[in-house]
Structures are given as structure tokens and as C-alpha cells.
Amino acid sequence: MDRLEALVAIAHLRLRLVMIERNPQLLEGTTMQIKRPIELAGLKGRLVRARQTEASIAVTGEGFDAALDGIDEAHAAAGAHVGELERLGADLRQTIEGMTGASNGGPNDGASSSTASGDGGQVITSEPETGA
Incomplete structure (x- = not known):
């Protein structure tokens, strides 16, 4: 390509650029293939994986x-x-204290007392028992 052909090609490109700048509707019907960067190549798979992870979460x-x-x-x-x-614990405590007489002011110092059932039991006194 000689200089004259290069000048004509550059002038032609400038003319096209000016025409597009003044009339942008000239580009509306054209489809352009834009190459994707390598980072976007696996984007669909990543989006599918993200949706699956979101569902799992x-x-x-x-x-x-x-x-x-x-x-x-x-x-x-x-x-x-x-x-x-x-x-239940409070009820049981009250029942037991009622049976032993401890809550009624009964003797708790070792003096003898009678039991409600009358079957006796061991009575501890402060006096030692002497054998006859």
C-alpha cells in the first residue's frame, strides 16, 4: 500500500466516523460480535453454582x-x-414436717414425744438408761 492509498483509506474511515457521530441511528440495525474477556467465559457456570449454593443455604x-x-x-x-x-417438693416437705411434728413446734431437743400412729419407736432421752 503506497502513501496515496493509505491517505484515501484514512480519509474514508474519518468520513465514516463523522457520519456515525452525526447519525447514530445508522448503527441500530447492525449486530456486532464483541469478544468476551476470559474472566467472563465461565460466568454462566459460576452463576448456576451460586444459585445452587443459595438454595442449599x-x-x-x-x-x-x-x-x-x-x-x-x-x-x-x-x-x-x-x-x-x-x-411437689414443697407439698412433700410440708407433709413430712407435719408427720414429724417439726413444723408444729414439737420437741426436737431429744425429749420424748408420742407418735401419731401409736406404734412407738425409739425415744432418745438425755438420761442414760440403767439396766436392772
Whole structure:
């Protein structure tokens, strides 16, 4: 290519550029193939993998929520059961204290006392027992 042909080619390209700048609608009907960079080549596969990971995380989150709900229910049931046990313990303590007389101001210093059933039992006194 000699200088004259190069000048004509450059002038032709400049003319096309000016025409496109003044009339951008000239480009609307054309389809251009733009080569993708290498980084975008595997983008579709990455997006599919991201969607699968997102779905997997959602399933794991649902399982986690269900497990926490079960723990919360068990904790609430245990809390209610503790209250029942405390009430039962107080009732048993009151019954036992009523049977021993400790809560009624009965003797607890070793002096003899009679039992409600009358079957006796060992009575401890402060005086030593002498054998006859």
C-alpha cells in the first residue's frame, strides 16, 4: 500500500466516523460480535453454582430454624416441669414436717414425744438408761 492509498483509506474511515457521530441511528440495525474477556467465559457456570449454593443455604437455614424451635419448646416444657417439681417438693416437705411434728413446734431437743400412729419407736432421752 503506497502513501496515496493509505491517505484515501484514512480519509474514508474519518468520513465514516463523522457520519456515525452525526447519525447514530445508522448503527441500530447492525449486530456486532464483541469478544468476551476470559474472566467472563465461565460466568454462566459460576452463576448456576451460586444459585445452587443459595438454595442449599436456604434448606440449611430451615433445618436450623426447626432445630431451634424444638429446643425452645423443650426448654418451655422443662421450665413448666420445674415449677411442678418445686410445688411437689414443697407439698412433700410440708407433709413430712407435719408427720414429724417439726413444723408444729414439737420437741426436737431429744425429749420424748408420742407418735401419731401409736406404734412407738425409739425415744432418745438425755438420761442414760440403767439396766436392772
